Amino acid sequence: xxxxxxxxxxxxxPDPEQKIVAIAKLSHGGDPFKIYSKKxxxxxxxxxxxxxxFSVFEHASATFYIKGISLNCSHQFVRHRLFSYxxxxxRYCADDPNFIIPDSLKNNKDVEDLFKKSLNLYNNLIANGIxxxxxxxxxxxxxxxxxxxTGNFREFMHFLKLRLDKHAQWEIREVANQIFGYLxxxxxxxxxxxxxxxxxxNWKIKE
Numbered sequence: 001x002x003x004x005x006x007x008x009x010x011x012x013x014p015d016p017e018q019k020i021v022a023i024a025k026l027s028h029g030g031d032p033f034k035i036y037s038k039k040x041x042x043x044x045x046x047x048x049x050x051x052x053x054f055s056v057f058e059h060a061s062a063t064f065y066i067k068g069i070s071l072n073c074s075h076q077f078v079r080h081r082l083f084s085y086x087x088x089x090x091r092y093c094a095d096d097p098n099f100i101i102p103d104s105l106k107n108n109k110d111v112e113d114l115f116k117k118s119l120n121l122y123n124n125l126i127a128n129g130i131x132x133x134x135x136x137x138x139x140x141x142x143x144x145x146x147x148x149x150t151g152n153f154r155e156f157m158h159f160l161k162l163r164l165d166k167h168a169q170w171e172i173r174e175v176a177n178q179i180f181g182y183l184x185x186x187x188x189x190x191x192x193x194x195x196x197x198x199x200x201x202n203w204k205i206k207e
Contacts, residue, residue, distance in 0.1 A: 004068030004100060004144070005171065007178035009186070016060035016153065016187045017041050024048055024056040045189045049198050057154040057190065064149050064179055070100035072141040073171040082155040088146040090136045097122070098144040100171070115140070153190060156183060160191070161199040 013019060018036060021044050026032045036044070048056060069077075074087060090097065097119065105111045118140055125135040151159070156179065162168065163176035183191040 003171075003174045005066070005174045005178065006068050007175060007182070008065045009182040010063040010065050010148070012062040012186050013060040017045055017189050020048075020056050020060055020153070020190075021045060023059050024053065042189050046195075049190075049195055052198075052200060054154050054157070054200055057157060058152040060153045060187070061151060062153070062156065062183065062186070064182070065146070066149060066175060067144075067146040068100070069145060069147070069171060069175060070141060071139075071143050071145050073100075073169075073175065074145050074147060075141065076169065076172045077147065077149070077175075080151070080155060080159050083149050083151040083159075085150075086148040090132060090139070090143070090145075092132075097139055099140065099142040100144055101142060102170075115142070153183075153187065157190070157199040160196060164196065 018041060021036050021041050022030070022032045022034055024030075024044065025034070048054075077083070078085060099115050099119075101111070101115070118138060121138055122135050125138070126132055160176055160180055160183075163172050164180060165173075168176070180191060
């Protein structure tokens with residue numbers, strides 16, 4: 001299935017790895033304004049991860065725009081409660097909803113009819129004076145939505161540890177893959193395949 005998921009990096013902490021190292025070294029009397037070499041940064045960040053000194057990674061953050069995901073996916077996302085979210089409103093947006101349909105449900109006439117009936121009923125309710133905030137109750141969790149997500153690097157490390165795992169649901173795993181691609185570019189010492197296994201929170205997920 002060709003994924004509709006699209007992730008865009010909107011903003012992030014400038015020179016995040018330098019900032020994290022400078023802040024971390026303050027705990028042992030270091031100068032928080034000192035500029036460290038790339039090699040010094042690499043050595044120390046890897047030590048911080050090995051030591052599981054994760055709190056310092058909260059001092060860098062990133063903001064992502066995410067579209068082409070279902071409400072089902074967004075429900076999984078908000079379980080990561082330390083992120084900050086803004087979600088597209090179905091109450092105030094007049095465009096017809098679209099649906100994210102997994103491959104396993106495509107080419108199934110009953111499923112196709114169900115989605116069509118849901119959309120027709122939604123539009124008929126609105127046409128007959130029902131407020132969108134009430135009409136949307138009949139839309140399935142397959143309804144497409146958009147999110148803006150802001151979080152610190154520690155929470156993204158948590159998110160990636162769980163959502164890149166092979167047990168994660170396919171849709172949020174695609175979101176995690178795209179987020180990971182951006183974070184590898186802006187903070188490659190922190191975010192790489194070798195370090196993912198060392199991040200905290202190691203339980204398995206079921207949804």
